[in-house]
Amino acid sequence: MFARRVKAAIAAEIVGIFNDTGKGERPVVRRGDGMFGRQAVAWRVHGDVTSMMVGGITSLLLQMLHPQVLAGVWDHSNFRTDMQGRLRRTARFIALTTFGGREEAESVIARVNGIHERVVGVLPDGTAYRARDPALLAWVHVTEATSFLEAWIRYAEPGMTLTDQNRYFVEMARVAVALGADPVPRSRAEARALIAAMRPELRVDARTREVAGIVLQQKARRAVAQPLQSLTMQAAVDLLPDWARRMHGLGATPVLARPLVQAGTLGMARTLRWVFR
Secondary structure, eight states: OHHHHHHHHHHHHHHHHHSOGGGTOOOOOOOTTSSSOTTOHHHHHTTOHHHHHHHHHHHHHHHTTSHHHHHHHHHHOOTTTOHHHHHHHHHHHHHHHHHSOHHHHHHHHHHHHHHHHTOEEEOTTSOEEETTOHHHHHHHHHHHHHHHHHHHHHHTOTTOOHHHHHHHHHHHHHHHHHHTOSSOOOSHHHHHHHHHHHGGGOOOOHHHHHHHHHHHHOOOSSGGGHHHHHHHHHHHHHHSOHHHHHHHTOOOOOTTTHHHHHHHHHHHHHHHHHHTO
């Protein structure tokens, strides 16, 4: 009885993080007639709450290093007052394209494409940008897919085969292509090569530092969840490539602290898997 109450309380907290219950949102029902199917690697990777939360924050920290991607968020969203809402909408998009039916996935992709059409502007240096730029969409895609996969390997499946890792990129390419990204990596090696090729375009300025601060310092919905929130942020920074941590001025996780961060995150992951088992 006590265990059931604990499970219910934790589950309700997690559901509240990923679903706007005030708008009647409920967890996405898993269907086998969607973009991937039940045997997809994406079903494994995207079905783990902890690694998705950690990987999601890591991907945001990578994405904002591209000035044009950052400008689209800065100029066209209310992230400064509703970061939780932005993260929730992103998580729901991933859930619908991964686990929803074909019509649900196509509908949410069409909606995002429509939003992107309206996101255009000019950087402070005069450079024009548009969210529908295939190269910018490719950067968002590759950093997201890579971060989710790295978090999954670290906190759920350390022995994941290279074959399955490559399958994951092939599967995720379907979403990227539907969103208009180009080039789209279809293997782990291609993903690494794309990130390396785009690194010369990355920058850090006052706006980057402000957005990173908002992401990393956001508070949990309830005080009781704040320790887990803080642990998630530490794990996300720890997952960043060394060069990205240096760009953000975050530095590497101290040698003595790193095992504690990873052990704590593993413990959180096991607890949440028990809750949703």
